[in-house]
Amino acid sequence: MERLLLHGGVVSPESRLTMKTDDELRTRVCLVTGAARGIGKATAEVLGAAGAKVVVADISELGAQTAEGIRAAGGQAVFIQGDVSTAEGAANIVASAVAEFGVLDSLINNAGILRLAPSFEHTTIEQLHDLMQINFESVFHMSKAALPALEKSGRGSIVNTASMVGFRIGMPSHAIYGASKAAVVGLSMTMAIELAPRGVRVNCVAPGVVATDLFAEEFLKSNSSKDLESGGKETLAAIPLGNYARPEQVAEVIAFLAGSASDYVTGQTIVIDGGFTGI
Numbered sequence: 001m002e003r004l005l006l007h008g009g010v011v012s013p014e015s016r017l018t019m020k021t022d023d024e025l026r027t028r029v030c031l032v033t034g035a036a037r038g039i040g041k042a043t044a045e046v047l048g049a050a051g052a053k054v055v056v057a058d059i060s061e062l063g064a065q066t067a068e069g070i071r072a073a074g075g076q077a078v079f080i081q082g083d084v085s086t087a088e089g090a091a092n093i094v095a096s097a098v099a100e101f102g103v104l105d106s107l108i109n110n111a112g113i114l115r116l117a118p119s120f121e122h123t124t125i126e127q128l129h130d131l132m133q134i135n136f137e138s139v140f141h142m143s144k145a146a147l148p149a150l151e152k153s154g155r156g157s158i159v160n161t162a163s164m165v166g167f168r169i170g171m172p173s174h175a176i177y178g179a180s181k182a183a184v185v186g187l188s189m190t191m192a193i194e195l196a197p198r199g200v201r202v203n204c205v206a207p208g209v210v211a212t213d214l215f216a217e218e219f220l221k222s223n224s225s226k227d228l229e230s231g232g233k234e235t236l237a238a239i240p241l242g243n244y245a246r247p248e249q250v251a252e253v254i255a256f257l258a259g260s261a262s263d264y265v266t267g268q269t270i271v272i273d274g275g276f277t278g279i
């Protein structure tokens, strides 16, 4: 029988075939935070369509609609309402998820907010605290709470939503937002090293401009000297692929990192920006 050399050992062609991972997501329980709308909702839907059991977590009761939509399309999903930015809230969400499905294989830390200021020195300390708590501390709390279950899974995967801002570029009005996302990337890199021997991978996505309510509500407002339309046009012109990302274009990359299709990838941040920061 044909044998393949692998790190001094051997694997058979049959076992190589078991590495085909397209269907692996259907065996996973995936928890997606901030899944009431936007990128989180799209991620929950992509995972649900792939057959994963999905836990939709959000502070907003609209998360119930995401879960309903997945079930209506033939998938499996539950909604758990809670606040990911506190240790107690995170622990409750994870406990409810594990109570529901018994296991947890993938944690997608996507919930986040954008608070803009004319420039960094005009940022209030309240804005700074909100951004750090919701964008960064949430990742710490949720990951800590989920770790026992992810480790038990034996194929645990954490995917954190960072941003091109704070990872590749700075952007006016986004000083503390960028700092909060830089903190997410920094935390993820060390978590990836510490958790690799325990069978848990940790990666980030760094989206560019994604057409979501968050973008519409906050990002275009930051172009204070322009109206919404012209501010938007200028941003579009900076994107080589010529359009804002659709939430599902980010969701597909998150799903890849959440499942075993990416089982040799850890400690990475994948930029999904249509070429905006192309270098």
Ligand SMILES: NC(=O)c1ccc[n+]([C@@H]2O[C@H](COP(=O)([O-])OP(=O)(O)OC[C@H]3O[C@@H](n4cnc5c(N)ncnc54)[C@H](O)[C@@H]3O)[C@@H](O)[C@H]2O)c1
Pocket (backbone or CB within 6 Å): 033, 034, 035, 036, 037, 038, 039, 040, 057, 058, 059, 060, 082, 083, 084, 085, 110, 111, 112, 113, 114, 134, 161, 162, 163, 164, 206, 207, 208, 209, 210, 211, 212, 213, 214, 215
């Ligand atoms: N939209 C973009 O252009 C863009 C770009 C880069 C990164 N991101 C990041 O992607 C993620 C999703 O962004 P989006 O555009 O879909 O935003 P969104 O505002 O449309 O969705 C965010 C979701 O998070 C939830 N949420 C907020 N605080 C929460 C809390 N404390 N506990 C639980 N849920 C909470 C909200 O209720 C909402 O449903 C965020 O982390 C954001 O920073 C977005």
